[in-house]
Amino acid sequence: MPGSRLDAIDRKILAELQADGRMTNVELARRVGISAPPCLRRVRTLEEAGFIRGYHADINTRELGFEVQVFAMVGLQSQAEADLSRFEARCRAWPLVRECHMLNGEVDFILKCVAPDLSTFQSFLTEELTAAENVASVKTSLVIRCAKDEPGVPFDVLEARLSKSA
Amino acid sequence: MPGSRLDAIDRKILAELQADGRMTNVELARRVGISAPPCLRRVRTLEEAGFIRGYHADINTRELGFEVQVFAMVGLQSQAEADLSRFEARCRAWPLVRECHMLNGEVDFILKCVAPDLSTFQSFLTEELTAAENVASVKTSLVIRCAKDEPGVPFDVLEARLSKSA
DNA sequence: CCCTCCGCGCAATAATATTTCCCGGCCGCG
DNA sequence: CGCGGCCGGGAAATATTATTGCGCGGAGGG
Numbered sequence: 001m002p003g004s005r006l007d008a009i010d011r012k013i014l015a016e017l018q019a020d021g022r023m024t025n026v027e028l029a030r031r032v033g034i035s036a037p038p039c040l041r042r043v044r045t046l047e048e049a050g051f052i053r054g055y056h057a058d059i060n061t062r063e064l065g066f067e068v069q070v071f072a073m074v075g076l077q078s079q080a081e082a083d084l085s086r087f088e089a090r091c092r093a094w095p096l097v098r099e100c101h102m103l104n105g106e107v108d109f110i111l112k113c114v115a116p117d118l119s120t121f122q123s124f125l126t127e128e129l130t131a132a133e134n135v136a137s138v139k140t141s142l143v144i145r146c147a148k149d150e151p152g153v154p155f156d157v158l159e160a161r162l163s164k165s166a
Numbered sequence: 167m168p169g170s171r172l173d174a175i176d177r178k179i180l181a182e183l184q185a186d187g188r189m190t191n192v193e194l195a196r197r198v199g200i201s202a203p204p205c206l207r208r209v210r211t212l213e214e215a216g217f218i219r220g221y222h223a224d225i226n227t228r229e230l231g232f233e234v235q236v237f238a239m240v241g242l243q244s245q246a247e248a249d250l251s252r253f254e255a256r257c258r259a260w261p262l263v264r265e266c267h268m269l270n271g272e273v274d275f276i277l278k279c280v281a282p283d284l285s286t287f288q289s290f291l292t293e294e295l296t297a298a299e300n301v302a303s304v305k306t307s308l309v310i311r312c313a314k315d316e317p318g319v320p321f322d323v324l325e326a327r328l329s330k331s332a
Numbered sequence: 333c334c335c336t337c338c339g340c341g342c343a344a345t346a347a348t349a350t351t352t353c354c355c356g357g358c359c360g361c362g
Numbered sequence: 363c364g365c366g367g368c369c370g371g372g373a374a375a376t377a378t379t380a381t382t383g384c385g386c387g388g389a390g391g392g
Contacts, residue, residue: 006230014223014225014230017222017223017225018222018223018225019222020220020221020222021187021188021220021221021222021223022187022188022221024378024379024380025379025380025381026378026379026380034339034340034341035340035341035342036341036379036380036381037340037341037342037380037381037382038339038340038341040380040381041339041340050226050229051225051226051229051230052223052224052225052226053224053225053226054186054187054223054224055186055187055188055221055222055223055224056183056184056185056186056187056221056222056224056318057180057183057184057187057218057220057221058218058219058220058221058222058318059180059183059184059217059218059219059318059319060216060217060218060219061318061319063216063217064172064177064180064217064319064324065324065327066319066320066324069267071267071269071276088313088314091313091314092313092314095320095322095323096320096323097314098314098315098316098317098318098320099312099314099315099316099317100312100313100314100315101235101237101309101310101311101312101313101315102309102310102311102312102313103237103307103308103309103310104307104308104310105305105306105307105308107307109313110237110307112317114319114320116323116324116327139271140271141269141270141271141273141276142269142270142271143267143268143269144267144268144269144270145267145268146265146266146267146268147254147257147258147266147267147268147275148254148257148258148263148264148265148266149264149265149266149267150264150265151264151265151278151317152222152224152225152227152264153225153227153230153232153280154232154261154262154264154280156261157261157262157282158230158231158232158282161231161282190347190348190349191348191349191350192347192348192349200370200371200372201371201372201373202348202349202350202372203349203350203351203352203371203372203373204370204371204372206349206350207370207371208370
């Protein structure tokens, strides 16, 4: 099972750093119940092993003038791998597209987009996204409000699973 | 215009901390071109003003055993505010639901969910989500792969806008 | 039973954060 | 004009933290 190479202390470290990425190492060590040096060694190991991909400040997008959030459901004409990759590359190059996920089902991709205002988004939609090569259909939905936005791992679920399988 | 209370240095600070939330204050100060103390003062101010909501480690969800990601489109029977709020509260309480956005259009909500495996998700889907009060329809799409996942602000777009309006 | 290895903790050192104080520019008012 | 408050920045001192090296002890294997 993935994650089993990690012991309880490692998982606690990940959970704490997910909750507060700027926690000092001594505070982190105190919370997970070991001393600072081995704690820092574990963190470095977790980083190098790829369990921790990085640390990021959570910036208030709206306050910075990006008041529009949109989910765009995109269908392509060709689902050949080369065409899928080309579309993904375009998404990575569009700054207004913050997430791009390939899906199963009737829609090929879902994009999460941001924009300063509706007209900016509509320009992007009509001149860039819809006009892009191989794009067959685009359906967009404005985000009215956000009730929950906690990307990451539900560590409580993880611990529950591990204790059951033990 | 929102964001205009921030000068160029503040925006640079936000951009740097979004890219690397564990950057030391001296390194941050060096990058934005001021000395450490005023830099730290600015960071504190940005935190208290809500521009910085927090700092989080970006944990590799898949490596930790959550191999399934799903987008769920949910339609409700009643869109009265009280019913919307009740549904949002339920979403906040479900650990497998990581994001919950209210949308315009034919679908009322879109949820981003994670799960250790398909059967866990299907149990959640049938026993919790679909069975929840006021839920009229649920359409789910599995995430096949993720081409881009960079939540946050496209600071290059922001700077371009500000220089144009100047 | 001994040996090796791995991870922890301790102590010392280097780096960093944080506070304090002071300086210079920038208004608004006298 | 000149004055005085007001930010925002820099320098130095202090406290906190990160980091390294080393010795110890337990787990697993010979």
